[in-house]
């Protein structure tokens with residue numbers, strides 16, 4: 079008997095609004111497709127800080143470990159701007175990633191045909207765009223020690239962080255990228271600043287050696303991060319899989335997501351060792367400027383659920399069904415405010431979009 | 440009597456080709472506009488490594504210090520890919536920046552009207568785009584200690600670098616950004632990852648305090664680097680001056696330069712304390728793929744000379760004249776291969792473009 083369990087962590091800003099629509103979709107799948115997925119709810123980020131005094135309570139991390147997949151909304155917002163460093167909402171997310179050992183962040187940047195005109199890029203540059211970022215997620219400057227702010231003898235201050243990667247840390251995420259490339263076009267572009275950073279040099283050498291040893295059927299190229307930022311603007315379709323570290327991945331994958339004109343549409347997955355629950359979340363943030371207005375696009379969150387159904391909840395058939403429902407609703411002209419309307423489109427709010435998708439199911 | 444001196448450092452790849460055209464322009468200004476600028480030449484990067492066994496020889500750094508401005512082509516290329524870390528071409532550039540104390544890198548991203556169609560972005564998104572990046576250039580992860588690659592007890596390796604900023608380092612570059620904003624639209628956006636890095640938090644606090652103390656007439660905003668990458672794609676014209684650190688500045692300013700469609704057109708300046716020579720160079724790199732083919736665009740290098748004439752060589756009049764000559768030649772339809780042609784344009788090589796500009800002078 080199917081007894082999978084998903085933990086929903088709405089978080090801050092538009093997080094609760096978009097997760098309410100995910101809940102609606104789960105209910106529809108449970109009712110009409112015999113999914114039988116149990117749902118728990120938990121707090122994270124600023125919402126958790128307000129309620130429990132910490133951005134990730136230990137019992138929530140335990141709930142996450144005990145579930146089959148975790149789906150998060152978003153964290154952060156101006157309300158918590160001045161809380162002390164270890165209490166800020168983002169720290170909840172970082173602790174969750176670290177606590178579950180989620181070393182690989184899969185962030186697709188793909189262009190939905192119905193939305194190609196919503197991009198600021200010319201249609202012929204992004205039509206059919208389909209990049210998969212594999213971003214290292216629990217190492218690098220996000221977690222490196224030592225770190226902090228110290229007062230120097232002359233009374234001035236010094237802020238410092240450590241960018242650090244070991245061979246095994248690089249190998250496990252690179253292996254994931256090569257494996258995924260084999261299921262796609264078979265090309266990996268590894269991105270760092272080996273020309274100015276030793277950590278980048280070790281990254282390049284380690285990826286090169288692993289490629290030679292185990293993945294010589296995959297095409298491997300290397301690119302400096304600044305050049306990659308340029309190439310994403312110049313000709314994004316040159317890329318298949320982009321493998322990069324935590325910080326470069328944060329910046330470059332966000333730029334790439336925006337290229338598609340479909341930011342509100344893009345899901346992501348953070349994966350660790352087999353057997354550990356993955357963390358699924360929209361690429362977009364908590365968008366405090368539109369929070370509470372019920373206009374946020376719930377598609378990225380719903381498609382994150384689809385990723386979870388496919389990769390961890392044992393129902394790739396329902397993943398397909400959910401993705402098709404989203405496409406169908408878009409093709410029928412439903413648009414949230416973030417998506418440029420056009421002829422024959424209909425502007426809907428968060429709930430309108432969620433209902434349309436759930437009804438289709 | 441005018442006795443200014445400029446040091447030309449052609450470097451690698453297309454560097455020598457584009458600096459030959461700068462030389463042609465200087466000759467024209469000397470001959471027909473009584474400039475009287477003396478020119479010296481020196482080696483840097485891979486070219487210097489090949490000739491002197493080091494990417495920046497001490498006597499070249501001395502020549503740089505003794506000149507009024509330095510103009511560089513570009514450094515780096517596949518030929519030196521496997522030289523040891525402290526000998527790579529890029530190290531020559533880093534040592535030059537550090538040796539001259541050039542803490543502020545001014546990188547304009549602006550869209551030349553005649554070239555707006557060469558961008559991959561829609562014309563209405565980038566028309567009139569004019570952003571000035573002020574990038575910190577001799578601190579951060581590029582120079583922070585400790586750094587290196589070490590072997591761990593279990594035989595695996597660890598590569599590490601240190602991101603580090605002190606209050607005075609942040610203040611001096613922020614002051615430059617605020618000063619420049621006063622001559623523009625009066626808006627500074629400061630960019631970091633204060634939500635995950637303590638060095639970014641100190642950056643934000645220091646900029647905020649300086650603003651309050653000395654520059655409250657300037658409008659200051661803050662943005663996380665990942666969001667900035669998105670906003671540059673979504674609506675680049677929202678920015679006036681972007682102030683950021685060495686690494687984020689490297690990546691974001693390159694993305695912004697590519698947005699304009701005018702990469703081969705963009706100059707930059709690295710400045711230090713008053714009295715020190717600045718380093719002027721095109722934003723583009725050494726472009727090994729087209730090196731030696733005589734097709735590179737010399738405009739960015741020639742406009743870098745114009746920046747030097749304006750800011751350090753005491754001839755803003757000739758800076759204007761040079762910039763006008765470049766505009767005029769573009770308006771007359773001259774295009775190098777990097778610039779999308781169109782009706783009534785004429786494809787020329789590096790020398791063809793340089794000659795047209797020099798003749799105009």
Ligand SMILES: CC(C)[C@H](C(=O)O)[C@@H](O)C(=O)O
Nearest residue numbers: 153154168171328634635665
């Ligand atoms: C919220 C923040 C800590 C996070 C990050 O920087 O990793 C976000 O930008 C992301 O990309 O998931």
Ligand SMILES: CC(C)[C@H](C(=O)O)[C@@H](O)C(=O)O
Nearest residue numbers: 273274304514515529532689
């Ligand atoms: C060549 C390289 C060291 C340099 C840098 O990373 O600073 C370049 O990319 C730049 O932006 O000037």
